[in-house]
Amino acid sequence: MxxxxxxxxxxxxxxxxxxxxxxxxxxxxxxxxDVKVHGVQLPTLMLMEMIDxxxxxxxxxxxxxxxxxxxxxxxxxxxxxVQLNWNNKDTIN
Numbered sequence: 001m002x003x004x005x006x007x008x009x010x011x012x013x014x015x016x017x018x019x020x021x022x023x024x025x026x027x028x029x030x031x032x033x034d035v036k037v038h039g040v041q042l043p044t045l046m047l048m049e050m051i052d053x054x055x056x057x058x059x060x061x062x063x064x065x066x067x068x069x070x071x072x073x074x075x076x077x078x079x080x081x082v083q084l085n086w087n088n089k090d091t092i093n
Contacts, residue, residue: 007037011047015054019061025051 011032018028032047 003037007035007042010035011050012054015051019054019058 014031015028018031028051029047032050033041035042
């Protein structure tokens, strides 16, 4: 089981690197195809399913990277401040 977990982590790391490096499908398949469990390569169909599942999570990964460091409380406070200023713009000198 430990070997399987290790392989899964290695494949995930490779997929993230391939995504960052903008590798094409064949390059990505080749790289994760080198990962072995107890000295045995995983079936190509299984690897393709893993790539497909990874691709489907791309939108979530992009959204989380865009929001990384985003402070919602800071946004809410700024909104209140600007809203107050806007609503009282006629009374501000």
